[in-house]
Amino acid sequence: MDKNFQEEFTQIIKFKPPLYKQRHQFVKDLVEKYKPKKVADLGCADCSLLRMLKFCSCIEVLAGLDICASVMKEKMHTLSPLPVDYLQPSERSLTVTLHHGSVAQKDPCMLGFDLVTCIELIEHLEEPELKKFPEVVFGFMAPSIVVISTPNSEFNPLLPGVMLYRHPDHKFEWNQAQFQSWALETARCYDYSVEFTGVGQPPTGMEKAGFCTQIGVFVRKYPQTGESVQSEKPTEAVYKTVFKAVYPSLKDEKYLQNAVISEVIFTAQIIKHRLMSKHEEYGDDPERKSKFQPSMDCFSDYLGKLVVEKNMEPFVSGNEIYIPLATIFSFPKVNRLCGTFEKLRKLIAGKVTLSSDGSAVMFNIEHENEEN
């Protein structure tokens, strides 16, 4: 190739954002579009794609597979739940699992996925593995959608320094025709439709070279019957699980109960606090009054409206304050967590001190007055 020509492109070919980010963004957009619940990344390497996908709120099961356990382990802890995930458990449930194994082998843990991504994977496969790959991914795993990306060799001349392949470990790099014929054949064989696209736009005037990374998006034509899986003889587990993280979720009764109790008591405390400060406003402490001047936040407004309603008014009796459960239940946060009043009662039973008829949260204020 002409030396000047090459130098010219050294200046030109700069992807922004970087190409790997574009590939990730591509997958993320796909997830946004199809809202899959279960996603597997084959050849997940250092889990960077998984780390991005864990923030996608539609995903409930996330799995990674790689042939190299040590590279997965290197950063796998970043897939663990964060302290805040425990403090404020989310609505959705999420399980992240990492498996050590080969894409040329079948393992039942890969069944039932909605989306399987193979980003820059196939070009690392030796011929025997590449042969088995379609059967494992399309035949066995049979997800609704498969994304496969691979280098486009027609783009290589535009990249300086690329002798044969872009990476010494690549076993092959296909041109557009090669990839498309492989993809079409695979799609035909397993009843998928396939569309081709890519990331990394070629420079103007070189459009024929195609995208730097070519991508095939495979969509299964017919919904899975379930029989195909059962008809096969049960496969044995061959992958080794190297990491598993179950995120705290409100779907888990334990976390839901904690959240509800905490919210109920906290709400009740606020109402109590307001009730008591109201009482004190009649005192003669001038500073106290100014301290509790009416504030304009929505919470107090809301509370103001509420207490007008009958039967929901909190009241003081001797050293005890009663705050009706119905009042607490009407708070949006509690309401959203519990759904029904019955559920609320069930969840807080035995955990929160209630009045004798169980209709109100009760606080004893005797001791507090002494120390405050």
Next chain:
Amino acid sequence: MTGRARARGRPPRQGSALLAVGDAPLRGRRQPPQPLQPPQPQQLHVPPPQSEEPGGHGRLRGFESILQERRPEGLQVSSGLQDLSLRDRGGRRRDFHDLGVNTRQAMVHVQESKTGFSGRMIKLTTNHFRLTSRPQWALYQYHVGYSPEMEARRLRSALLFQHEEHIGKTHAFDGSILFLPKKLENKVTELFSRTRNGEDVKITVTLTNELPPTSPTCLQFYNIIFRRLLKMLNLQQIGRNYYNPSDPVSIPNHRLMVWLGFTSSILQYEENIMLCADVSHKVLRGETVLDTMHSLHSQVGEERFRDTCAKELIGLIVLTKYNNRTYRIDDIDWDNNPKGTFRKSDGSEMSFVEYYKKQYNIEISDWMQPVLISQMKRKRGNIQGPVALIPELCSLTGLTDKMRNDFNMMKDLAIHTRLPPEQRQREIGRLLNYIQKDDNVQKELRNWGLSFDYKSVSFTGRVVQGEKIFQSGNMFDYNPQFADWTKETRGVPLIRAVPVDNWLLIYTRRNYDVANTLLQSLFKVTPSMGIRMNKPNMIEVDDRTEAYLRVLQQRVTPDTNIVFCILSSSRKDKYDAIKKYLCTDCPIPSQCVLARTLSKPQTIMTVATKIALQMNCKMGGELWSVEIPLKQVMIVGIDCYHDTVSGKQSIAGFVASLNQTVTRWFSRCVVQSRGQELVDGIKACLQTALRNWSKWNKCLPSRIFVYRDGVGDGQLNTLVNYEVPQFLDCLKSIGTDYSPRLTVIVVKKRVGARFFAEIGGGLRNPPPGTVVDTVVTRPEWYDFFIVSQTVKNGCVAPTHYNVIYDTSQLKPDHVQRLTYKLCHMYYNWSGIIRVPAPCQYAHKLAFLVGQSIHREPNLMLSDRLYYL
């Protein structure tokens, strides 16, 4: 990785289309742009996202990692631990254990032995566990060089680890230093690797050191390995410690959550290398900063909202929703909001809302909230300087001062955090159990040739005899179990009772009755103490700060002995104003009491007694004494207070004894802004203290003991090499023929060690007076522990004393006894306290000045305990 393994999956570092991008433009692009945009006064960053960290599937990764890696100089450890790094290297982090500060070698008289002998023996166990290694164990340190030079740490590791068959599977590597548990065949090993773009690299691995198990580097290494083990056990790191998230205790009343965790340190102790493990509790708040802001708003209203937020929130540590880092809130930017923009590392502008949506799929719901600012002290990746945080995405950790003052909250917390000895030891046992049971952890330990004794260390300590309390010719014993002599000394004349002839009693109208009750009670309790008390000037004021100040300005005369104020609320501003005026402008002792404290008839006599004693001390009185056998001795106590809220100021309290019985004290303090050295001021204090001592005793002291509190982890070196020489300098400056014997003792209250007495088959807190100077002390120090106080619940914390300089020639036993005696001399508590009285006085003084006065009080007051 073999070629075969590589073939079947996507290998870690593979080719990419980005080969075309040269290093230089990329690196240039990554650097934060220099010129700042005019609308933004300072360049804000958002916390570095995880997903932006080395995550690319390409060659870029190597370079990104060196620029974005959190711990660029990290040390990688094998077997699934690679995600951590040794960041202690290169002086980036303080040496928290003060390793390598060997002070004992300079003190000849304790070379042989530093143990005392008095007292009775007591069987103790502790929270230390022996670390054992194979015989002849050593850690082999190698230097790893690359030719051509490779810059990226990740690339360097990747290239090196291609040769696992040579170096073995167990290794720790930080990019240039390699640690191995075994010795390679040759001193110099040459290895050849190829980078992904086909470049051949020669790696030279040279043995530089054979580290014995006790070398400081090795100890550092153990600690890092151990923290990794904790991580392998799926414990969550928050700050310096590790916590178990799966079994939290929630305290819904206060919206708190408590996580149980562990602190750990591995150090060379007297005879063995041991792990010191203790239970740690992390208080987390089940609400976001935004939630807290909302509730503050509803509590204080619009007018005081911002001030209150600043007061409550600044200085707190937050966790974020999207990464596992902690940030300190340094400021709140009220003029900014989530719609505001920041400059990304590539120079483009982006709004917070957009950023969090794009990066983490997080929708920020409140677009009007302000933005929190955190200053990064250390460079983290390519981020330095202020970082912007969104309140909605931050969770609070820890307790605020307000919460600490909330009696109910602390009571509720104490149930969970104050573990009695048995339970505490059981929890620590659980950690050891996890370690013992986990296969991966065991494998890692085995690979390094290390293991633990899973039974804690037992040894004998001594309980020194209780002190006799002397008060005006009377002598008392106290019950050592309670370490308190309130009852014994009740109704006994004080050593020196200062008459209260002329004093003011200031109160608000509604506290008139309270004032009278107090007065009657004082008249009842003072005669038996020997205090002569006249009727005060009773002054009624409005409950406003200005009203109090006006009264003080008009009514305080030079003859006034003391001013007594009854305050109706614990509002700090009023208290501060009174104290400030009476400590600086008009130096008169003052006593402030909350009306509520006096309102209970059943306790008024006890309260009045305590107040009378306190007033007496503030006017220069003396209460009791213990026998101090040393003659011509001056005892000094120093403690520091760091003002975290308004920042910038540090205050050192300095207290020195004035008389033989150590019942009178000279007190001064040093107010220093940030960056200045406290020791210069301390030197001046020492000089005036000596002058005062000689005024009182007609000679200079022949012995000086300095009890130095307020020394942080890792500051010992500075103390030894800078502060002590300054003390010596100061003594020299007094006169050429003056050379007193000096002893400097570092007092540390926050130590990991806990002792349990084996009594009746169970574990109890050791009794006051328990001295430990073997097994768990450090060989390179002249140090000991004393348990001097008692606690009602939980575990008693021993105080660590480290004698860093000593020309006294006293036996260790005498230094220990003197120290224990001084714990009896704090006049605000008729019992034994945790630290020597001068330290507590110095603390009290520094706290008052730091919290309320903010400048040095008038020296007229310096011969009295006016700050009690």
